[in-house]
Amino acid sequence: MKTKILFMISLLSLSASIVTAQTYPVPVSEENEKMAEGVFAPNWESLKQYQVPEWFRNAKFGIWAHWGPQCVEGSGDWMARSLYQEGSHQYKYHVQHYGHPSEVGFKDIIPLWKAEKWDPDKLIALYKKVGAQYFFALGNHHDNMDLWNSQYQPWNSVNMGPEQDILAGWEKAARKHGLPFGISFHADHAWSWYEPSQRHDKEGPKAGVPYDGKLTKADGKGKWWEGYDPQELYAQNHPLSQDSWDNGAIHRQWAWGNGVCQPTQEYCTNFYNRTLDAINRYNPDLIYFDVTGVPFYPISDGGLKIAAHFYNHNMATHKGKLEAVMFGKILDEDQRKALVWDVERGAPDKALEQPWQSCSCLGDWHYNTSVYENNRYKSAASVVKLLVDIVSKNGNLLLSVPLRADGTLDDKEEVILNDLGEWMSVNKECIIDTRPWKVFGEGPIAESAIPLNAQGFNEGAYNKATAKEIRFTQNGQKLYATVLAWPEERQVLIKSLADGNSLYPGKIKKVELLGYGKVSFTRTPNGLLVNLPDKQVNKIAPVFKIN
Incomplete structure (x- = not known):
């Protein structure tokens, strides 16, 4: 029987490899990180062999710690971009409390993230108690800092900030409590996302003074970041994209079109290397990308190679059975056969044949003090409305619960989670293990x-x-x-x-x-x-x- 299974896997691998290869403007290099070979090849036709594992279809509810150095200021999501947008709320807050972005940029916020009260074991025990069936940690955000002992990104949580391997801590706790472990990767978009750091004020006493986005390693002499290259964080040694000063242009360019400055092979390969490094170290059961399709598609094969590697690696570590789940957004019908479709803060208005996921948040994605102060969190009742509706349509809900910079929940979030847990403890049988x-x-x-x-x-x-x-x-x-x-x-x-x-x-x-x-x-x-x-x-x- 074992010989027959291995023969079938070999045949599938061979058939995948003979699919006509598509060429891409920015192919990644496998010199440092070799894509795992197996059943899946890096093309959509091969990836369409994917079947969603039963454990994920049964799980229905996960919790996400969307937590990193952008939580320091408590001004909400995308603050590492918005602090460079003159006149924005986050720019004003940053200037008032930390300094002008020509002198104090996001790189200088990173050391202030200490995670001094973070207790992953306690948090994941709570998440499981309230009904979570899987757990997600942030591996990196658009801010481009890796939250593990990354061998391809010196700006990481072991070298600075908490000086801890955050992913290792989360993964150990998730495994202890029997929850499948997921990692979300967002740093592929740092290239265009950080472009405001190349700007300058247009008004006021600092008008015309460049922000810190173009600094180099040589500029760090005598600074806390001496020896580190800001370009490995900001990735701004390139021309601005078309309409870059329009803060909304990035949304039109998210799929690497509409005038975005094309990233280099070095940049795409770096993200590919970092992602494979994390997959190989932590063996995640799920990975999430905040992208259209897969990372860098359609200009690069990097995202397709990550998908093929993830599936093949997962099979190799699960005795030939595929138990992995990988998410993408804005997928066409064929792509939804290759990946699990993720819908951000929403749901389709009908039940779908293919399993899917909605990702949402109690408040803002990164911790936002004003959400707490103005009572703008979702209530437990609101979470249940979303959860039940999503599950009835063959979906799962991944709920982000923001953590403060020190790694703790605030008191209002704890009340919401406890209320949710109280309802789930009695009623979860209408959620877990069900079908539409x-x-x-x-x-x-x-x-x-x-x-x-x-x-x-x-x-x-x-x-x-x-x-x-x-x-x-x-x-x-x-x-x-x-x-x-x-x-x-x-x-x-x-x-x-x-x-x-x-x-x-x-x-x-x-x-x-x-x-x-x-x-x-x-x-x-x-x-x-x-x-x-x-x-x-x-x-x-x-x-x-x-x-």
């Missing part, structure tokens, strides 16, 4: 067209769900109907389960309210009318199990 039903749901939102905006960004529509919205999941013979809020009256009408409805032609023998027990019901031509007890059994949403 014949229809994903009913209600005004379920019956509306809610288009995605670019990567997603339509979750606001689902946050508004009332008790009129019901979502369905199933596990074997058990059907679950979750009402997305408690109704004011003590009855719920489930139209999809009406007497005579072809969706459920069999008899309904029993209806249970999870956390309570059996409840009375009447099946009418208008729907299944379920009676609720006098007292709510949880603070968020009722779940009915129907047999």
Whole structure:
């Protein structure tokens, strides 16, 4: 049997290798990091062999620590870019509290990130307790700093800042608590993302004085960063992209078109090397890219080689079985066969045949003090609305829970997580291990067209769900109907389960309210009318199990 399996793998590998190779303007070099060979080759046709592992389809809910040096100032996501945008909130905050970006740039914020209270074991134990089935850590962000002992990026968390291997700490804790471990990589876009660091003020006493984005290693003599080259962080030794002074242009150029300055082979290869280095060290079960398709596609083969390496490496470490999950955004139909589609802060308005994931956040992606001060976190009820809707459509939810720079949750986040955990402890059977039903749901939102905006960004529509919205999941013979809020009256009408409805032609023998027990019901031509007890059994949403 073993010989037969190895022979089949060899045949698949051979068939993958003979697919006509496409040439790319910026091919990466494998001189330092050799792509693992195996079943998968670095082209879409070969990657379409991918099958989503059952463990991921069963998991449904993950938590993400989107945490790094950009949390120091507490001014929110993309602060390492925005501090170079004159007049922005983050620019003003940075100038007031840290200094002008011609003198104090993001490189000077990195040493202030100490992670002095970070306890990964305690955090992941909490995440598992509240229902997370997998965990993600940030490997690098667009700020281009690696959060491990990176051999290809001197600007890393072992050499400076916390002086710790952050990924190693997260990975050890995740394995201890039995959670699949994921790493997100975002540094491929530092090339264009950091371009504002090449600017200067247009007004005021510093008008015309360049920011620190073009500094070189020679400029560090006598500074704390002596011996380090700022260009290995900022990657700005290149011309500006078209319309670079337009802060919104980067979004139009995210897929490496529309006038973006083309990155060099050295730059693309460096990201490729760093990503393979982390995959080989930490053996992640999942990897996430904040990209259209795969990194550097369609100008480079780097992202396709990373995908092939990841899948082949994972098979080699799992006795020939593929257990890996890799995410990409804005995927076409063929690409969704090769990767798992990630929808940012949103969801499609229908159930999908292929498993997918929505990534969202309690607040801002990087820690934002104003979100805390102004009570702008999602409530546990809002998280449940999103989670239930996503799962009913064959998706998973990856929820980012921002950490402060010192590595701790704030008190409001802890309350939200505990409330979520309280609901999950009773009702998770309608989430974990389930599959979509014949229809994903009913209600005004379920019956509306809610288009995605670019990567997603339509979750606001689902946050508004009332008790009129019901979502369905199933596990074997058990059907679950979750009402997305408690109704004011003590009855719920489930139209999809009406007497005579072809969706459920069999008899309904029993209806249970999870956390309570059996409840009375009447099946009418208008729907299944379920009676609720006098007292709510949880603070968020009722779940009915129907047999």
